[in-house]
Amino acid sequence: MVLSLAMVVADHRTTALDPLRTALATAxxxxxxxxxxxxxxxxAAGHWRATVDANRRLSRELSRQAIALQRLSALEAENARLRxxxxxxxxxxxxxxFAAVIGVTPDPRRSQLIVDRGDGQGIGLGDAVxxxxxxxxxxxxxxxxSSRVLLIDDLAHSTPVVVLRNGLxxxxxxxxxxxxxxxxxxxxxxDIRLGDVLVxxxxxxxxxxxxxxxxxxxxxxxTSEAFMxxxxxxxxxxxxxxxxxxxxxxxxxRPPWDQPLGDAR
Numbered sequence: 001m002v003l004s005l006a007m008v009v010a011d012h013r014t015t016a017l018d019p020l021r022t023a024l025a026t027a028x029x030x031x032x033x034x035x036x037x038x039x040x041x042x043x044a045a046g047h048w049r050a051t052v053d054a055n056r057r058l059s060r061e062l063s064r065q066a067i068a069l070q071r072l073s074a075l076e077a078e079n080a081r082l083r084x085x086x087x088x089x090x091x092x093x094x095x096x097x098f099a100a101v102i103g104v105t106p107d108p109r110r111s112q113l114i115v116d117r118g119d120g121q122g123i124g125l126g127d128a129v130x131x132x133x134x135x136x137x138x139x140x141x142x143x144x145x146s147s148r149v150l151l152i153d154d155l156a157h158s159t160p161v162v163v164l165r166n167g168l169x170x171x172x173x174x175x176x177x178x179x180x181x182x183x184x185x186x187x188x189x190x191d192i193r194l195g196d197v198l199v200x201x202x203x204x205x206x207x208x209x210x211x212x213x214x215x216x217x218x219x220x221x222x223t224s225e226a227f228m229x230x231x232x233x234x235x236x237x238x239x240x241x242x243x244x245x246x247x248x249x250x251x252x253x254r255p256p257w258d259q260p261l262g263d264a265r
Contacts, residue, residue, distance in 0.1 A: 134235030
């Protein structure tokens with residue numbers, strides 16, 4: 001006790017114990033730092049939690065903005081698609097009706113779809129169905145509020161076409177859903193090339209002439225073979241259609257196409 005009092009008096013009146021005080025402070029600094037660690041950790045955790053919450057709020061807000069932007073993009077795409085459809089309908093003469101695709105035929109062998117317009121809205125059998133990019137098909141069945149459309153790649157469908165480059169006449173026959181069209185009966189002497197665009201010829205009165213149908217993607221054969229193997233890809237995105245134009249040019253009569261699988265319906 002006496003020693004402690006003597007050290008307090010000496011420390012107060014002289015500087016002799018300053019080195020000792022410094023040494024002791026240095027010695028206990030790690031203990032003080034260690035004792036403060038829990039408080040520092042709690043403070044850091046609080047800042048981290050606040051940062052996480054802020055980031056989460058920003059992420060949610062960005063998600064909301066992204067969803068709104070997607071909707072805006074969808075509306076812009078829809079407007080562009082409808083403008084393109086309107087422009088495509090103006091290229092031919094006839095009575096046009098806009099229609100939305102509301103269903104597809106579940107049979108994997110068939111390539112058909114359902115639109116939300118029927119005879120109650122003036123749709124008739126044999127009416128041509130057009131997309132913004134090219135020919136889609138024709139109406140084969142009508143109801144009061146909907147119609148069934150046979151697409152150009154269906155096995156039961158063939159389209160009279162001409163090669164846009166030189167006017168060569170041909171047929172574009174469907175080979176099934178998602179399969180390129182076949183262009184049969186062309187000899188090695190016929191002038192058809194990769195990239196040629198096939199358009200409707202107007203023969204038979206099924207479709208208006210001059211409407212794009214497909215682009216040639218394969219020409220195989222030799223002079224020793226009777227016919228070439230020619231394939232063409234439909235220009236219209238038949239599996240992704242959302243809106244179409246139905247054009248009445250066939251007088252409301254069902255055209256006589258071949259039906260190798262029975263009734264096309």
